[in-house]
Amino acid sequence: MPDEKSPEPARQRIVRVPGSRRARLTPAPDTDPSPDVVTNPAREKRTVDDRGPNDARLRDDVPPHY
Template identity: 50%
Template sequence: MSPNEPRQRVERVAGSRRAKLTPAPGAVPEVDVIEDPADDDDAASASSSGGGPNDERMWREVPPHY
C-alpha cells in the first residue's frame, strides 16, 4: 500500500465514547433496511396470543443457584 492511496480514517464523535470509521475505499455503502409494517403486526399478534402450554410453568420455575 503506497502512502498516496486513500485510507479508512477514525473520526471522533462528540458526546460519544465510541469513534466512527469512515467508509473504506471501494466499499459498498450501507443500505437502510425498510421494515414492512405487516411484519410488525404478525410479531405483535404472536406474542400476545397467550403463549404455549408450558409458559406458566416456565415463569414459576427458579434456577438452582437462586
Template identity: 55%
Template sequence: MSDEERQHIERVPGVRRARLTPVAGTTAEPHVREERRAGTEGDHGPNDERMLREVPPHY
C-alpha cells in the first residue's frame, strides 16, 4: 500500500476530533451491522438464548 492510498490525519482548528482524509474506492457511510437476536434466522450459537435471558448479578 503506497503512501497515497492511506488515510491521513487532518487537524481541524476549534474541533476536538481530527478528520481522516478519504481513500479512493471508499465511502463515508458507516457500515451497519444487522442486529441478530436469539430465535431469529442467521448465525447464532447454542448459548445465545440463555445469555440473553440472564441478568448480571449487579442488576
C-alpha cells in the first residue's frame, strides 16, 4: 500500500495578492464562482404611499435623552 500513490483530490489554493494584506482562495472545484444576486424585497426603496399608520409618529418622536 505505501507504494501506491492515490491522486490528490482537487482543492482550493491560496493565492497571494501583491500589495494586499490578505490572500484569496481560488474557487472550489465543481462550483460556480460567479456571485448570486439575491434581491431582498424588504430593502427596496419605498414610496410615500407605502408608509404605515405609525410611521409619521415614529419619525416625529424624540427620545427622552435628547
